[in-house]
Each structure stands twice: as C-alpha cells, then as structure tokens.
Amino acid sequence: MNANTDLIDRYFDAWNETDAARRRELIAATWTVDADYRDPLLSGAGRDGIDAMIRAVHERFPNHTFRRTTEVDGFANRLRFSWELSTPEGTAIVKGSDFGMVDANGRLQAVTGFLDQVPGAA
Structure with missing residues (x-):
C-alpha cells in the first residue's frame, strides 16, 4: 500500500x-x-467539527459501516476514491465518491463528497 491508501x-x-x-x-x-x-448532506470544519459530524452519522445509522x-x-x-455505507447485514444503502486534498505532512486538508447512490433516488 502507498501513503495515500494508508491515509x-x-x-x-x-x-x-x-x-x-x-x-x-x-x-x-x-x-x-x-x-x-463537505458533501450534499453534511459538513464539518476543523477536527472537532469532523468528529461531531461522524458522531451524528453514528447516531443516525447505528452499527452501519463505511468501506472503500x-x-x-x-x-x-489531490485524491479520489469511492465508498459505500452498509447496514449491519452488509447491504450497501449509500454509495459515493470523495475528492481530497492532502497537506505537506500527509494529512487530509479537505474532502468534498458526492453521493452517487442514495435510497429512494431514481
């Protein structure tokens, strides 16, 4: 794996x-x-904002998991990758693609997310 994949x-x-x-x-x-x-439904600024955003997702979707x-x-x-959010039974309910910017120290500076598939969307 390379540093971007690890990140x-x-x-x-x-x-x-x-x-x-x-x-x-x-x-x-x-x-x-x-x-x-930033994505169409969520945003978080700074590490505290990102933590609060993730916590809210856990409250809304308990025991669901994200995977690349x-x-x-x-x-x-610049980075790009796709992902899915799955139910505890393993059914993907949301799919998306994210685009990120990495700083000189190898940390994420910004991520913009796009939702490729959501429940109820045609």
Whole structure:
C-alpha cells in the first residue's frame, strides 16, 4: 500500500470508530487542524467539527459501516476514491465518491463528497 491508501483507510477507520476517544485519535492522525469536509448532506470544519459530524452519522445509522470500494487515485496533493455505507447485514444503502486534498505532512486538508447512490433516488 502507498501513503495515500494508508491515509484513506485511516479516514474510513475514523468514520467507523464508535469509541469517542479512539475516533478523536484517528481524526488527529488523519486530518489537519483546519480541515474541512463537505458533501450534499453534511459538513464539518476543523477536527472537532469532523468528529461531531461522524458522531451524528453514528447516531443516525447505528452499527452501519463505511468501506472503500475503489483504489485511491491521485496526483500531486489531490485524491479520489469511492465508498459505500452498509447496514449491519452488509447491504450497501449509500454509495459515493470523495475528492481530497492532502497537506505537506500527509494529512487530509479537505474532502468534498458526492453521493452517487442514495435510497429512494431514481
């Protein structure tokens, strides 16, 4: 695996972590202090904002998990990858693609998410 794949796998580890202290450790290891996340439904600014956003997803979708579904592609400080959110039974209910920017220290500076498949969408 390369550094970008490791970074994005840690990104998903943070999304899936239910222990608050461990999740904050993962966020600190993955995101810059002034990080920014945006998608059509969620946003989080800074590490605290990202933690609050992830916590809200856990409250809305208990025991659901995110996983990367593509290789991590990138050039310079830009990345892209796709993912899915699955029920506890393993059924994917949301699929998306994210685009990220990495800082000089190898942490995520910004992620913009796009929802490729959502429940009820045609």
